[in-house]
Amino acid sequence: MSTAPAASDVVSVNVVVNGSPTHAVVAPRLLLSDFLRKQLMLTGTHVGCEHGVCGACTVLLDGMAVRSCLTLAAQCNGAEIETIEGATASGQAADLQQAFSENHALQCGFCTPGFIVSALEIIEDPASAGISPNELKELLAGNLCRCTGYAGIIRAVSQVIADRYKPAPSTSPSGPS
Numbered sequence: 001m002s003t004a005p006a007a008s009d010v011v012s013v014n015v016v017v018n019g020s021p022t023h024a025v026v027a028p029r030l031l032l033s034d035f036l037r038k039q040l041m042l043t044g045t046h047v048g049c050e051h052g053v054c055g056a057c058t059v060l061l062d063g064m065a066v067r068s069c070l071t072l073a074a075q076c077n078g079a080e081i082e083t084i085e086g087a088t089a090s091g092q093a094a095d096l097q098q099a100f101s102e103n104h105a106l107q108c109g110f111c112t113p114g115f116i117v118s119a120l121e122i123i124e125d126p127a128s129a130g131i132s133p134n135e136l137k138e139l140l141a142g143n144l145c146r147c148t149g150y151a152g153i154i155r156a157v158s159q160v161i162a163d164r165y166k167p168a169p170s171t172s173p174s175g176p177s
């Protein structure tokens, strides 16, 4: 005998996605990745392994990089979510996009949204200014790429960090007048 869905079979979620307040009614077990891709049609968040291994599904949840395939949409109630669409539309990732292009840091591009979002979390922290390429490799080790060999990706992110945090030119005192 089939039973009608109980009220507890759905939950109400209020989130801000890429700056837009969004209300939705979702199944309690709906993954954030499926919510973004299938309900909000934000398909820039890619789904590779669906097991938290590849990092392709990375989004920012209240500024922190999370794997949306391991996060329930219902857990995000009250949170701000930023996807690759928001990061690129706002211009926040413009320098990363340019650096990825210049450094051949992508080929098929499947991993790229996840890398860009993970890199944003790192780069927006001023403490990243002193980071070495090896430390960067470790910080980005949760994102997998099958194409590039990673060297271009590390170069691109290092370049953006160097550009964003380069010391302001010192103003030399003017000479005697």
Ligand code: FES
Pocket: 046, 047, 048, 049, 050, 051, 052, 053, 054, 055, 056, 057, 058, 067, 068, 069, 070
């Ligand atoms: Fe989420 Fe691979 S799809 S980590």
Ligand code: FES
Pocket: 105, 106, 107, 108, 109, 110, 111, 112, 144, 145, 146, 147, 148
């Ligand atoms: Fe193809 Fe990274 S560019 S998986």
